[in-house]
Amino acid sequence: MSIQLATAAALPQHATAVFLLPAGTQELPQSLQDLHEAARQYVADQLAADSKLITVNHFSHQHYFVVAAEKATVPLTAEAMRKSGHQLHAQLKAAKVAELYVQDLSGHADSTLALALVEGLALTAYQFAGYKTDEKSKEAASLTRISVVGDATDKELTELDGVLQGVFLARDLINMPLNKLNAEQFAERMAAAGEEVGFHTEILDLVRIEALRMGGLLAVNQGSPEPPTFTIMEYKPAGATNAKPYVLVGKGVVFDTGGLSLKPTPASMDMMKCDMSGGAAVTGVLYALAKNQVPLHVIGLVPATDNRPGGLAFAPGDVLTMYSGLTVEVLNTDAEGRLILADALAFAQKYEPEFVVDIATLTGSAARAIGKEGIVAMGTASEEQMAELKKSGNRVHERVVEFPMWEEYAEHIKSDIADINNLGKAEAGAISAGKFLERFTGGYPWVHLDIAGPAYLMAPDSYRGKGGTGTTVRLLYDFLVHRA
The missing domain is CATH 3.40.220.10 (Leucine Aminopeptidase, subunit E, domain 1)
Structure with missing residues (x-):
């Protein structure tokens, strides 16, 4: 209620x-x-x-x-x-x-x-x-x-309610288990949200994903008995103030076993229904923007699949050809989120975007670095753009900590037999994941948000509660509204 x-x-x-x-x-x-x-x-x-x-x-x-x-x-x-x-x-x-x-x-x-x-x-x-x-x-x-x-004005309360509804939608999606929210059901939920508030949704099925040769998404999906989806949400109101769209990309791994690089303990797997928190957040942001009729053209991209070790599951040592044409040596199948995000980030280039943000529960390294108290960020955005994002983080208290993207970190993902590998080193794991994604961004201004720490809480934490938090919905709504 x-x-x-x-x-x-x-x-x-x-x-x-x-x-x-x-x-x-x-x-x-x-x-x-x-x-x-x-x-x-x-x-x-x-x-x-x-x-x-x-x-x-x-x-x-x-x-x-x-x-x-x-x-x-x-x-x-x-x-x-x-x-x-x-x-x-x-x-x-x-x-x-x-x-x-x-x-x-x-x-x-x-x-x-x-x-x-x-x-x-x-x-x-x-x-x-x-x-x-x-x-x-x-x-x-x-x-x-x-x-x-x-x-307080009616307008302020209406806007607050719209943002809260976006957060609640994201929380609901995150809290749903795999047998209630597989990749296809997730896509259907996104489409239903669009029908409710007025953004357009296109769902690419397995045939179309294969036709596009999205090698990362297809590889992660190989061990699953259920097909992947790639959902495109577009909110383009009349009178949008931006000539080029903002693009939000959300990781949509609806459950992550680690694949053949199986997670080592049940405790590290039992909350993995939350591995689509980035995709849920993108849905929540689009919902809030459309609900409040914010005059911005915004596109959301959510590649979705589960990651399982069954059937023809992709294996360590495999070499994938991605949507962009780059080749990737797989060193660990539990580093799957960056593979599906890479295809989506490369796909985003077709929109000639003003700005791109990806949101993902990507690395334990990020969670260990700053805990549940903040969000790890890095990217190719300008200092001014990153400063604006940090200000939004402070305003809504979803605080952003910027990690460096120095050239030397590219050495961490070098491969002997492919363009790059998908794992990096034990040190700076969150950054090497960011450097991996950077290879697929194509030159547009981009920020990567690693929400592995705050996305899903095993114990209540004030108003964030227990379970899915919907983190980054309020952050990105505030950031985008201030750019409208």
């Missing part, structure tokens, strides 16, 4: 509400009429004790008070408010609150903090519908409506 977001001209009497207070405040504004003296004194005592989340239960309704954090930057203050939204949600859930009003009394100049709190609440409230049949085991969502009193 999604939460309805709305504005309100005033706070109704006896409504359950949350009030945002400025950092360091010791007393409540006199404008809060619906608060008797004993309750007012209780809140004042809690503020004096440095409490950041205070609850007053009036039995017929509740009042919550959230103290804004003092942080070094506005984006960090907003992130603290998102986390406050997560903490508040636990209390709303316990009290079975269905409708909540939000009023910013912090003195902040705009609606940033109120919107951040709403965002944190909504992202926390997300639940994957799943496949439970026992009604008793299903967890009902109680919060159904949030109304913001004051500075």
Whole structure:
């Protein structure tokens, strides 16, 4: 169940509400009429004790008070408010609150903090519908409506809702298991999303993929009993401000066993339904852009397959001829994501793109380097373009860490018998994967985002929750909107 977001001209009497207070405040504004003296004194005592989340239960309704954090930057203050939204949600859930009003009394100049709190609440409230049949085991969502009193506009809340729906779509796709979301079903879901919000989808089947000689995608698919797909999503509204399209490329490995280079333990395989998180994120971004009618021409490319060791599975030592014509020596079949992305990045050249971003759960090396706290980025984009991406990352708190792409790293993927190999060295594994992809980019400005750390969480982490996070949907939406 999604939460309805709305504005309100005033706070109704006896409504359950949350009030945002400025950092360091010791007393409540006199404008809060619906608060008797004993309750007012209780809140004042809690503020004096440095409490950041205070609850007053009036039995017929509740009042919550959230103290804004003092942080070094506005984006960090907003992130603290998102986390406050997560903490508040636990209390709303316990009290079975269905409708909540939000009023910013912090003195902040705009609606940033109120919107951040709403965002944190909504992202926390997300639940994957799943496949439970026992009604008793299903967890009902109680919060159904949030109304913001004051500075926020209908346009801001509508836009926020569109972005949230994109995140939720990505999360749903990531959380679906292989037997509910193979490559063909994934493509069908992308097409359904396009039909709903107004972007065009073309699905290339096995015959067309073979005709295009996409050697990377075809090789990874060889061990699977199910065919691959290559999905092209195009959002091109009337009045688009960019003459050349932005292209987003998402890894769509719907399950990764590692192929013949089988993953060493069940623990390293049991979450591999998430290996299509990049493709899910691309779908979520296109959905949000179309839902909010952003005037940009954007194309999404998602090559999809599972990677299994059955049948005629490709093997270490094989040499592949890619869509671009380059040859690749396979040293490890578990380095499969870069193979299917390479075909898609080469395919992107036909659009003469303004800018290309690929998103992938690509390397354990990236996850080990910066954990779930950030996204590894590298590429051929200009310093200005990379700086814009980092600013967007800071604004939405999906922070980007740039890794170098020095020429020397090309040595890591040299092959004795082919143009390049698909593995690199033990050191700088995330970068050698990026250098591999670079060979297929064809000169357009390009950024590679390795989301192996934050894409799927085995334990809850504030408003990102447990399971698929939908990371990069908010990042890339913000980045693209600021370029519109």
